[in-house]
Amino acid sequence: MTLVQLRYLIAIADSGLNITLAAERVHATQPGLSKQLRQLEDELGFQLFARKGKSLDTITRAGEQVIERARSILAEAANIRAIAADLRNQAHGELRIATTHTQARFALPAAIAALNASYPQVRVHLQPTRDADVLAQLQAGHVDLAVISTAGAAPAAGIALPAYHWRRVIVTPHGHPLAARDQPPSLAELASLPLVSYESSLKAESSLRHAFDAIGLTPQIAMTAGDADLIKTYVRAGLGVGVLAEMAMQDGDRDLHTLSAEHLFPVCTTWIVLRRDSVLREYMLEFIQQFAPHLDRRDVARLLANDAADVHWPRIPPWREREGVAATA
Amino acid sequence: MTLVQLRYLIAIADSGLNITLAAERVHATQPGLSKQLRQLEDELGFQLFARKGKSLDTITRAGEQVIERARSILAEAANIRAIAADLRNQAHGELRIATTHTQARFALPAAIAALNASYPQVRVHLQPTRDADVLAQLQAGHVDLAVISTAGAAPAAGIALPAYHWRRVIVTPHGHPLAARDQPPSLAELASLPLVSYESSLKAESSLRHAFDAIGLTPQIAMTAGDADLIKTYVRAGLGVGVLAEMAMQDGDRDLHTLSAEHLFPVCTTWIVLRRDSVLREYMLEFIQQFAPHLDRRDVARLLANDAADVHWPRIPPWREREGVAATA
């Protein structure tokens, strides 16, 4: 068993059991991977993958177990290299972030711009990911950190650092009846109107659905999109009333009427999620600092080192208090 | 970076920074290790060990970090091999246990004998360890499991499975004044007598010390030993009153008078402690089953797999309920 073999194994597993594709990804030849996989299987004494003819068909039950451990091994190896790179004060590297579109579009730009100013050598890679897969990307080791929102408690996986609170807003064209009134609508009223919102709000566990469920009503979702810009576009087109995150409303959106939804939906929290046992490069800490300035850098480092829960976080600031920063991006 | 290099690194660290000794332990030559260490350091770009002349002097601060990760990597690699060995249904292997002398002498024999009956090919290795170092042995990966007692909560490190409860007893020669009375002594009375007990009872955090501290008295510990047999020997010699674990009193000890100490000292719990994320061989589960029959095998396996706290243990049996079993050994 070698680290190379394990790396190949993971590459194959992550390439949908296509050895040729995996070989490209690790910059090696296909026969090389084939042989190494074979040797690993020989050494372990059982098949990691079930074959169908010559092709790999599925991952064995035992293979799953091994792959899981192999991931952990490779992650730790990467950690060792990260320690080394950081010690050499190497300012260049990569920052891979998995997040939702809204974060990437409205919340992250300021922090990433600031990071780029201090560490121009660091290449940031925003992994385009469906909302539901963000944490899986982190667990699989494809990204260094995830940025994700919940309506309540911290996400279960990894170590979650609270970045900020935010709320939803209701958006209509200026001529809309709701816009003419001086008070925001009730939930019941909202349920009677066609809504335009995020794809994720269709899911039963979404906090939007929960809010309506609580009063026994079902919202009419006229259309959904993964993308706040799309939602705004369709609100402008008169398709319905938009329900989206407050930070998605920017200066350029003056043509839309924004109503508070504070009283209707629970407050949401955006978290930075790190892999347990991951070693952060200096510039990663810098990014966290930029994105969530209320977090103490040493506390973050300490939390990762000890896995100790003895670190207490300060008050999580609401998004509004940061709008000045965000608007610059 | 290779697994071999990491293995050598750990061997060197565990051999007191003596490369020659480390080379023997891994069955390789000294120049081989020397060179691999050098290459690893070159690749990482910093020293893992500080040199004094040619010899290794201390572990670098960064070296500590790397060694910690390397241990984790090697442990996971061992886990993969364990999965493989178990899948091949290989009944031979090794079971390394770190524990205290009392457990090794009085509690473990029955379980180990039973294990040996079902798995004659498994070599059991009882790591002789000072009480305080038991958990360190486990953390360093030198043993598969630890068996250790506490007076209260589970030990912090690893995953602790409660095996049984036990209490202390007071032991005197038959002619002793305490033996003649029909009621057991009070703590105050005991404090006035010379005691013979375990080495660990000298430590401030021992539950024996705590009990005396609570009433503002200090026990007179006439002598201590790490070994219940020694304690009994010196009690027989009239050196003082013995305070030891109930399971240390066996059939051959009829020449000593045993008094209950239930009312004086808190109940103790003996735990089986496993490394988090360790994969157990089939025969290890068998051992656990033998040693703590009230634990469900699948629950143990599940606990290790998910790290989930959703497994609830049944009532922990007191030692007395197992004496029939223990006495056969």
Next chain:
DNA sequence: CGCGTTTACGTCGTTCGTAACGATA
């Protein structure tokens, strides 16, 4: 001068890539 580490060197095993072959849909 003994102990431990490093350097030097020759051998052997292994990996890797190229190229040809085989199987599957």
Next chain:
DNA sequence: TATCGTTACGAACGACGTAAACGCG
């Protein structure tokens, strides 16, 4: 027949062990 995996083979690299040199107490 196109796609994907295996087999075959030669070249290059790298690890290992032996032997000798070096430094330190």
